[in-house]
Amino acid sequence: MKKSLTQNLIFVVAMVVSLFVIWLIASLLVNNTFLLPTPTMVLAELGTLLGKGSFYSSVFATLWRAVVAFAISLVVAFVLAVVINLFNVRKPVSVVVTLMRAMPTISIIFLCLVVFHSNTISIIVASLVAFPVIYEAFDSAINNGQQLNQMCDVFEVGKMARIRYVFLPLLSKPIYQQSRATLPLCIKIAVAGEALALPMEGIGRDMFIAKNAYDMAMLFAWTIVALVICYLLEASVWGIGKIISKVKGGNEQ
Amino acid sequence: MSVKFENIFVQFDTTPLYNDFSYNFEQGKVHVILGTSGCGKTTLLNVLAGIVPFKGKVISGKISYVFQEPRLSPISVWDNVGLVLASKTNKEQRKQIIQEYLTLAEIAPKAKQRATTLSGGEQQRVALARAFAYESDVLVMDEPFKSLDLGIKRRLYDTFDNFLSKSKRTVLFVTHSVEEALALGDCVYLMSGKPVTITKVADIETDRKHRDLYSQQMVALRKTLEESL
Numbered sequence: 195m196k197k198s199l200t201q202n203l204i205f206v207v208a209m210v211v212s213l214f215v216i217w218l219i220a221s222l223l224v225n226n227t228f229l230l231p232t233p234t235m236v237l238a239e240l241g242t243l244l245g246k247g248s249f250y251s252s253v254f255a256t257l258w259r260a261v262v263a264f265a266i267s268l269v270v271a272f273v274l275a276v277v278i279n280l281f282n283v284r285k286p287v288s289v290v291v292t293l294m295r296a297m298p299t300i301s302i303i304f305l306c307l308v309v310f311h312s313n314t315i316s317i318i319v320a321s322l323v324a325f326p327v328i329y330e331a332f333d334s335a336i337n338n339g340q341q342l343n344q345m346c347d348v349f350e351v352g353k354m355a356r357i358r359y360v361f362l363p364l365l366s367k368p369i370y371q372q373s374r375a376t377l378p379l380c381i382k383i384a385v386a387g388e389a390l391a392l393p394m395e396g397i398g399r400d401m402f403i404a405k406n407a408y409d410m411a412m413l414f415a416w417t418i419v420a421l422v423i424c425y426l427l428e429a430s431v432w433g434i435g436k437i438i439s440k441v442k443g444g445n446e447q
Numbered sequence: 448m449s450v451k452f453e454n455i456f457v458q459f460d461t462t463p464l465y466n467d468f469s470y471n472f473e474q475g476k477v478h479v480i481l482g483t484s485g486c487g488k489t490t491l492l493n494v495l496a497g498i499v500p501f502k503g504k505v506i507s508g509k510i511s512y513v514f515q516e517p518r519l520s521p522i523s524v525w526d527n528v529g530l531v532l533a534s535k536t537n538k539e540q541r542k543q544i545i546q547e548y549l550t551l552a553e554i555a556p557k558a559k560q561r562a563t564t565l566s567g568g569e570q571q572r573v574a575l576a577r578a579f580a581y582e583s584d585v586l587v588m589d590e591p592f593k594s595l596d597l598g599i600k601r602r603l604y605d606t607f608d609n610f611l612s613k614s615k616r617t618v619l620f621v622t623h624s625v626e627e628a629l630a631l632g633d634c635v636y637l638m639s640g641k642p643v644t645i646t647k648v649a650d651i652e653t654d655r656k657h658r659d660l661y662s663q664q665m666v667a668l669r670k671t672l673e674e675s676l
Contacts, residue, residue: 345518348496349581355533363521
């Protein structure tokens, strides 16, 4: 276990270093810092960013929006997946979810721009994008457990007991998997939403300002920040999953 | 309580599987239904459990079901049995019943383990404990030992017998193994489709515990059943 963790870490570091080397070579070949700033320029910009208080409030604002959006989608998807499977009303909900999944993100952002405050647009947009993904994973997990539902019908198991002993255990694995996959997605969508809605604070807003000032090094620095946040979020969920799994003594994660 | 099917009609495709099927399965006996794959054995059990649409009338008491696959939730063995008792009994009673049936199923030491991590035979023990722990008049069993090897099967036959001695019920047991039918049944029925009819009924007088599957009488019965299948 420890060995595989170390190997994994070495692999990630090696990949990051390789990417930096490729980037360095490419920037030297292009020889135009406006088109492709060098890694050293970007790292210097990143260092400047880290020294500013506004950096942390921007990161926190984006993180907050992404986490709230994720929590909203998770709760709504959970409740809906449980309700439609308890009362067998899958079809009408499926139509709505398919529509939501197919709707272009940019349309959702533009529609929200008209109606909502700029500080909340990212939350709404990220929730609307993440919800169908999470819902379908939950619905499919419960649907795969239809045989259990049938067993509950035969043994006249009540709805609350069904939720506690059948649906929740069936959903524990998808909750973990979706948290790992969808939290970083929420960060991406939240940043995109912020770049268009321009809230008071946020990574997307700072990226938009950097782009308008043709400050490519700054834009790259913010991109690295967003990537690191996504990676850390995924790693945190993985760590929490491991701890829970250890406490419960399970081995199915 | 006996199980009475009256004028049952079931159709999945163009040909009816059950067409005006009526039969009365006597109370307190283990009725084993034999038949080839796809002849409609499982459908009869599902009609009784009310999980397939049908026309006609079924008269029976409360049902518990041991399915072909154990159908256990990914929770502890204890909770899997407790699940079917949740709304029926108080906490203390429930605890007592679960302990009693897990002990009878010889699975009590694994009560805290996640049920889905157990072996196939152990999972089927939990399913048996669950079905017997649930207070029912009729127990329905659909090839519950199908995918298990012979040694495990024979141990589960004993478990089944122990359960039945403790808690008498009318049992409808479906299988395509003649040996299983002779080992467990009080009455063995041969079924053929479509539409389903019962073509042969054989009563086994000897008590299950003292039954010799290799006695002359049993070997003869086995031969007759195998030839008719």
